[in-house]
Amino acid sequence: MSRIRRLPASAVAAATALALALTACSSKAEDDGGDNGSGGGDGASGELETGAGVTDTTITLGALTDMTGPYATLGASITQVQQMYVEEINGAGGICERELALEVRDHGYDPEKAISAYNELQPNVLAFPQFIGSPYVTAVKDQVDSTDMVPIVAQAWTASLLGSPYIQMVGATYDVETINAIDFLVSEHGLAEGDKIGQIYFEGDYGENALEGAEYAAEQLGMSVVGQMIKPTDEDMTAQVSALAQEGVSAIVISAGPRQAASIAGVAAAAGLNVPIIGNNSAFAPQLLATEAAPALLNNFYIAASTLPIGDEAAKDIADSYLAAYPDATLDNGVLAGYNAIEIITEAARLACDNGKLTREGLTEALRTMSGFPGLGVTHDFSDPANPSTLETVILKPDADAPGGMVVHREAAVSDIAGSFPRE
Structure with missing residues (x-):
């Protein structure tokens, strides 16, 4: 069944098909309690129970996004495509006889702003289809689990978020993604026992979780990791690349942002360090191909991700709709990340409505029935919050001629090491 929906009418058709295909829990339970409130309406089984963020007319x-910090390009794409999605759904009649509304706050990747914005919006929303920044999602995790119980699709993939009934990641966690990335370096670039892998990584949950995966893979393969920890505000990677060159690394893993990736690729090329470079899923933006780093990025640079690129034929309808809504926007994989996230929340809301329980609890229960959600290139299983939605990773490569600046280099696969990676 197709998930790609360019026109509102097809949006409803595909969503209805998915809702019917999924098995949902139909038991009626009590409301979330606390400040979650109640409203009116009719679900498929009679009177509809509602809660926080739901009125008779609106969901x-x-x-919670970053449109002014280190992930500004990603945040803009995610937010705009989610606004587009909301308009399409509303144009097709909404969900559960209600229109969607999306309240947006830009935290600029600032911890104080991120937590403040969460606390401001939390009492008044059914769910968050966007929360950028693993440190900030982690910071509210205990509050979410103990009192707020608000479903969140995090644009973060740190393994420390696993196990929460309410926080969902779409894709492999950073550790698993990095293990698959190193497996790719072994199979395609000949890395072997005794080799050193350089890793430049952000301090905090993102980079340190990716480092855990790299160190596990290296141990299994008889290699070693030479780590260089940086801050998100660090942009000149000359010192870090020089240190890795002195260590004689055979490859570099980037667990940082696009600005750092551009510097790493450019500095390595200038220094004659001709080794493969691979980044985690948020380490690339197509705008980099308009910088001086473009030749280096096009030469020997890859990205590990849990989705096809926005320029893939399978994503054409989404890309076309996005550019029609935002003609001056740049296509990147934030478009798909944002689309997938809000689609997951709205499909769960449809199921919750059918079950007569359009509450945070009802939406969470519905989400856990979605064990075969069709992603672009990867199928996701949201039934067990203790595990990533997938262990598979797609390897992408920059291409200046492709919409969104990337093409598939290797289709989705999971390494034996990732499959055996122990989880606490």
Whole structure:
């Protein structure tokens, strides 16, 4: 069944098909309690139970984004495509006889702003289809699990978020993604026992979780990791690349952002360090191909991700709709990340409505029935919050001629090491 929906009418058709295909829990339970409130309406089984963020006419969702910090390009794409999605759904009649509303706050990747924005929006939304920044999602995790119980699709993939009934990641966690990336370096670039892998990584949950995966893979393969920890505000990677060159690394893993990736690739090329470079899923933006780093990025640079690129034929309808709504926007994989996230929340809301329980608890229960959600290139299983939605990773490569600046280099696969990676 197709998930790609360019026109509102097809959006409803595909969503209805998915809702019917999924098995949902139909038991009626009590409301979330606390400040979650109640409203009116009719579900498929009779009177509809509602809660926070739901009135007789509106379902309010929240977006905590970064449109002015290190992930500004990603945040803009995610937010705009989610706004587009909301307009399409509303144009097709809404969900559960209600229109969607998306409340957006830009935290600029600042911890104080991120937590403040979460606390401001949390009492008034059904769910968050966007929350950028693993450190900030981690910071509210205990509050979410113990009192707020608000479903969140995190644009973060740190393994420390696993196990929460309410926080969902779409894709492999950073550790698994990095293990698959190193497996790719072994199979395609000949890395072997005794080799050193350089890793430049952000301090905090993102980079340190990716480092855990790299160190596990290296141990299994008889290699070693030479780590260089940086801050998100660090952009000149000359010192870090020089240190890795002195260590004689055979490859570099980037667990940082696009600005750092551009510097790493450019500095390595200038220094004659001709080794493969691979980044985690958020380490690339197509705008980099308009910088001086472009030749280096096009030469020997890859990205590990849990989705096809926005320029793939399978994503054409989404890309076309996005550019029609935002003609001056740049296509990147934030478009798909944002689309997938809000689609997951709205499909769960449809199921919750059918079950007569359009509450945070009802939406969470519905989400856990979605064990075969069709992603672009990867199928996701949201039934067990203790595990990533997938262990598979797609390897992408920059291409200046491709919409969104990337093409598939290797289709989705999971390494034996990732499959055996121990989880606490």
